Amino acid sequence: MHILKLIFKNSFRHKLRTFLTILGVTVAILAFGLLRTVVSAWYAGVEASSATRLVTRNSVSLVFPLPLSYKEKIRQIEGVKGVSYGTWFGGIYIDEKNFFANYSMEPRTYLAMYPEIIIQEDQWNVFLRDRKGAAAGKKLAERYGWKIGDVITLKGTIFPGNWDFVLDAIYKGRDDTVDETAFFFHWDYLNETLKKAGRGWTDKVGWFLIEIEDPDIAAEVSLRIDKNFKNSLAETLTETEKAFQLSFISMTEAIVIAIRLVSFVIIFIIMAVVANTMAMTARERIGEYAIFKTLGFGSFHIAGLILGESLFVTMMGATLGILLTFPAAAIFGKELSQYFPIFNVARETIVLDIIAALVVAFVAALFPAWRAIHIRIADGLRRVG
Amino acid sequence: MNKKPGIVEIRNLCKAYQRGNQLITVLQEIDLDIDEGEFLALMGPSGSGKTTLLNLIAGIDKADSGSIRIGGIEITALAETELAAWRANNVGFIFQFYNLIPVLTAFENVELPLLLTGLSKGERRTHVETALRVVNLADRMDHSPGELSGGQQQRVAIARAIVTDPTILVADEPTGDLDRDSANDVLELMERLVHELGKTIIMVTHDPRAANKAHQIKHLDKGVLNAHPQADF
Numbered sequence: 205m206h207i208l209k210l211i212f213k214n215s216f217r218h219k220l221r222t223f224l225t226i227l228g229v230t231v232a233i234l235a236f237g238l239l240r241t242v243v244s245a246w247y248a249g250v251e252a253s254s255a256t257r258l259v260t261r262n263s264v265s266l267v268f269p270l271p272l273s274y275k276e277k278i279r280q281i282e283g284v285k286g287v288s289y290g291t292w293f294g295g296i297y298i299d300e301k302n303f304f305a306n307y308s309m310e311p312r313t314y315l316a317m318y319p320e321i322i323i324q325e326d327q328w329n330v331f332l333r334d335r336k337g338a339a340a341g342k343k344l345a346e347r348y349g350w351k352i353g354d355v356i357t358l359k360g361t362i363f364p365g366n367w368d369f370v371l372d373a374i375y376k377g378r379d380d381t382v383d384e385t386a387f388f389f390h391w392d393y394l395n396e397t398l399k400k401a402g403r404g405w406t407d408k409v410g411w412f413l414i415e416i417e418d419p420d421i422a423a424e425v426s427l428r429i430d431k432n433f434k435n436s437l438a439e440t441l442t443e444t445e446k447a448f449q450l451s452f453i454s455m456t457e458a459i460v461i462a463i464r465l466v467s468f469v470i471i472f473i474i475m476a477v478v479a480n481t482m483a484m485t486a487r488e489r490i491g492e493y494a495i496f497k498t499l500g501f502g503s504f505h506i507a508g509l510i511l512g513e514s515l516f517v518t519m520m521g522a523t524l525g526i527l528l529t530f531p532a533a534a535i536f537g538k539e540l541s542q543y544f545p546i547f548n549v550a551r552e553t554i555v556l557d558i559i560a561a562l563v564v565a566f567v568a569a570l571f572p573a574w575r576a577i578h579i580r581i582a583d584g585l586r587r588v589g
Numbered sequence: 590m591n592k593k594p595g596i597v598e599i600r601n602l603c604k605a606y607q608r609g610n611q612l613i614t615v616l617q618e619i620d621l622d623i624d625e626g627e628f629l630a631l632m633g634p635s636g637s638g639k640t641t642l643l644n645l646i647a648g649i650d651k652a653d654s655g656s657i658r659i660g661g662i663e664i665t666a667l668a669e670t671e672l673a674a675w676r677a678n679n680v681g682f683i684f685q686f687y688n689l690i691p692v693l694t695a696f697e698n699v700e701l702p703l704l705l706t707g708l709s710k711g712e713r714r715t716h717v718e719t720a721l722r723v724v725n726l727a728d729r730m731d732h733s734p735g736e737l738s739g740g741q742q743q744r745v746a747i748a749r750a751i752v753t754d755p756t757i758l759v760a761d762e763p764t765g766d767l768d769r770d771s772a773n774d775v776l777e778l779m780e781r782l783v784h785e786l787g788k789t790i791i792m793v794t795h796d797p798r799a800a801n802k803a804h805q806i807k808h809l810d811k812g813v814l815n816a817h818p819q820a821d822f
Contacts, residue, residue, distance in 0.1 A: 206697050207704070213692035495688045498649055499702045499749075500677020502670060581649040582641075585684070 207505070211512035214489075222517060225481045229521025229564070230528065232474035233557050237529035238536060239467040240553040245537075246453060246460055248546035252381050253445035255419035256285075257317060260412040260429055261448075263441040266292070269408035270438050277432060278412055283425040285417050288313035291391060291410035295358030295367060297348070303542050304344055306358060306387040307410070308394040311339075317415045320378040327352065327373035335393050338369035341384035343541060345374045356387075363398065363405070385545035414442070471560045478568035482514050486572030493576045494584025507573040514569035515562075522561030526554055596756065596789050597623035597646060602655035604641055604812075615641045617812040619655070623757075628783045628790045630803035637809040639793040640761055646791060647680050647759045648672045660756045677705045681750030685762035687742040689734040695721065695745045696730035702753045720748040723786075724778060740771025747778060751788065758782065760792040764799050776802045 215222055244251075260278065262268035272289065279287045290309035296302065311332060315321055323331070323339060331337045340350060350356065354371045369389050377384050391409070399406045416425050426442035433440045443451075453460070486493075493506050529549055537547030602619040605612050615638040623629050631639045644650035645657060648664050657664050660679060667675055682688075689698045699720050703713045721727045724744035734742050743763060750758050760779070764772035780802055782788040792803060800806050808815045 206693060206700070209697075210690070210692065217692065491688070492690060495684075495690070496701075497673065498647075498676065498682050500673050500705050502673050582644050585649075585688075 207508065207512070211509060211516055214485075214509070215513050215516050218485075221481060221484075225478060225517050226521040226524070228477050229474055229518055229561070230524040232470050233522045233525025233561060234528050234532060235470050236467050236560060237525065237549065237553055237557050238532060239463050239470070240556055241529070241533050241536075241547060241549050242544070243460055243463055243467075244550045244553060245544035245547045246456070248381065248544070249383070249449040250446055250453065252320070252383065252546070253449050254317075255422065255444065255446070256416050257445040258414040258416060258422060258426060258429075258442055259445055259448040260414060260440045260442040261410070263430070263439040266410065268438065269405055269410060270412065270440065272407045272409055274412065274433065274438075274440070275409075278414060278429055281425065281428050281432060283416050283418070283421045283428070284414055286313060286317060286415040288317060288413045289391065289409040289411065290314060290388075290413065291394060291405070291408075293358070293363065293367075293389075293394065294361045296361060297356070297358055301542075302348075304385050304387055305383075305545075306389075308389055308391040309413075310391050311388075314388075314413060317413055320382045321375050322378055323373045323375045331372035334370055334372050335390060335396075336368065336370050337372035338387060338389040339373035339375055340371055340387045341545075342374055342376050343384040343545070344387060345371070347385070347541060350374075358387075363394065363403070365401075367397075380548050381546060383545040385541060413445075471564065475564045475567055478514065478518055478564050479571065481517070482510065482568045482572045485513065486510055486576050490576060490579060490584050491586075494579065494581045497581050497584070503577040506576050507569075510573040510576060511566065511569040515565040518561050518565035518568070522557060526557050529553075529557070595622060596625040596627075596660055597621065597791070598656070598658040599646070600656045602642075602645065602657065603653050604638070604645065604650075605653055615812050616645075616652075619812075619814050621807065621814060623789060623791060625789050626783065626787045627805065628779070628803045629792065630800035630806045631791065631793045631809060632795070632797075632800055632806055633809035638812045639809050642809065642814075643759050643761055643791060643793050646757070647682065648676050674705075677702060678753065679756040681753065681755040681758040683743070683746055683750050683758060683760035683763045685765040687734070687739070687746045687766075689742055689745055689749075691734050694731050694733055695726060695737065695748075698734070698745055699730075699749045699752050702749060706753065716752050717748075720752040721745075723751065723782075724748045738771065739767050740774050743767060743771070743775050744778060747775070747782075751782065751786070756789065758788055758790045760790060760794075762794055762796075763792060764794070764796055772796070772799065 260270070262270055269291070275287050275289060278284060288310050290307050293306045293308055295306050297304070315323070331339055338356065350371050352371055352374065356369045356371055358367045358369065360367055375384070395406060414429070416422060422444050429442040430440050496506060533547060533549045537544065540547060599619055599621040602616055604616040605614045619642065631642060633639050641650065645652050646659070648667070652665050655665070662675065664672065664675060690701070693701070696717055699717045700713055703716055708716065718727060718730070721730050724747050726741060726744050726748065729737060729741060734745070737745065763779070764775055767775060776799055779790055779792070783790055792799070794800050
């Protein structure tokens with residue numbers, strides 16, 4: 205019977221207290237889930253990177269270019285399967301607050317290395333033929349209401365002037381881990397325009413993207429590439445795409461650590477709240493536990509009643525919190541899409557939510573259960589009446 | 590009455606409590622024999638040790654020294670878990686404040702001790718209905734304690750005490766919280782349990798009317814047990 209029924213009924217003996225505790229757990233799990241999702245979003249680029257892709261950049265800094273002529277030299281290095289290149293453009297769309305990643309690249313070779321980026325064939329063909337053509341991610345196009353054929357003007361910051369692009373393609377991600385907020389166009393267009401204007405950076409690229417045959421030889425190939433350009437005018441630094449992405453995050457690591465810390469502080473606070481509720485509950489029912497003991501119920505049963513109630517209240521709150529995390533993350537993701545192109549609630553976050561709720565339930569029940577088990581029956585019975 | 594000898598045998602039972610630096614003796618070398626089917630009343634002033642003696646007999650407190658044999662089992666030698674199992678099978682409890690679980694119905698309260706047995710759900714139902722019929726509350730089995738009067742709650746508590754067919758029933762001031770009519774009902778019910786079902790009852794009471802229902806009255810004073818001067822029936 206009724207052990208489960210008893211746990212359920214006991215949980216609602218103080219309806220307001222139970223409601224407030226469940227509400228507290230719900231808010232805590234929701235906040236925990238959202239903060240963990242922010243951390244996941246921070247690392248989304250790292251997670252999406254491929255082990256078979258390397259990035260070669262100027263060893264001094266990414267702001268210094270590399271000669272395009274390196275491309276053929278890199279292609280000849282053992283273990284290299286394909287080479288492409290790109291240059292960060294850093295253009296502004298209407299206003300500085302409208303930030304999104306925009307860069308030039310050689311589309312055939314570049315996108316061949318990103319099978320996760322999907323472009324319809326007809327759009328792809330138009331994009332390849334159109335020198336001023338550009339492609340944008342689905343979310344970015346939705347954000348600004350862009351349609352195929354629209355002319356999009358970006359104001360150059362690194363490369364001054366207004367740059368007009370024709371939106372020839374809108375790409376989709378193969379799954380929800382792919383950033384759909386990037387904007388890219390032909391490197392040739394950038395290079396030719398710079399040549400015409402007689403500016404610097406002609407026949408130069410920001411980075412080379414390299415596909416290797418086997419992820420296990422990434423370190424060796426990286427060393428070979430960098431050795432090849434040792435003592436040249438532009439020495440290189442080659443690293444895996446993951447390490448390249450991580451180098452950006454390392455600049456903001458303190459913020460990520462702070463967010464992680466706060467997420468655990470929230471769990472600690474709610475643990476104290478639930479523990480307080482369970483301590484009050486167990487203190488009020490110490491006489492009843494004595495009656496159970498009198499009837500022959502053992503420590504296991506008494507602990508089960510207290511733990512069961514703690515689990516019930518905590519898991520109710522956790523379930524609500526988890527269910528609310530999805531719509532809340534969708535709203536946050538939409539509002540913060542400029543900063544977090546991928547804002548998905550990861551399966552690991554839900555697992556962490558559940559683990560956190562279970563830990564809260566067990567820890568909160570620990571002391572009241574211990575106390576209820578160890579109180580002498582005669583002392584417990586004195587509390588009745 | 591159909592008395593059988595020696596269901597409870599207590600010898601040289603002592604119990605003391607430590608309060609600060611002071612050792613307070615509650616029971617001194619108690620010897621007591623209770624026959625099967627006997628109704629014994631324990632009387633005495635507050636603090637005389639009645640409830641402590643009852644708790645020791647019921648196995649919910651530990652003696653400092655001495656022997657308590659119930660149904661041939663030396664319960665002072667039992668470990669805590671063995672004692673819990675022994676209580677479940679051998680002792681029925683009736684408390685002054687009924688001590689029913691407020692969120693369970695009368696049926697569920699009576700069923701509680703049976704959850705520790707291997708009985709099936711159907712068998713448990715039969716036992717519970719029988720016990721509730723004995724206390725004339727079969728028609729109230731779906732009521733929660735809050736929907737019952739004090740006397741009815743005490744009768745549910747008695748049904749819970751007898752549902753496992755225990756060796757002894759211990760009652761601590763069973764009429765202490767009841768009005769006169771309800772108290773009479775409960776006492777009559779306890780007499781029926783002794784006379785018709787052959788139960789052994791040990792009852793602590795302050796109420797001489799309740800004590801007069803017993804076959805034997807023992808008087809405790811400052812931890813020493815004496816036969817009640819007016820209790821020879």
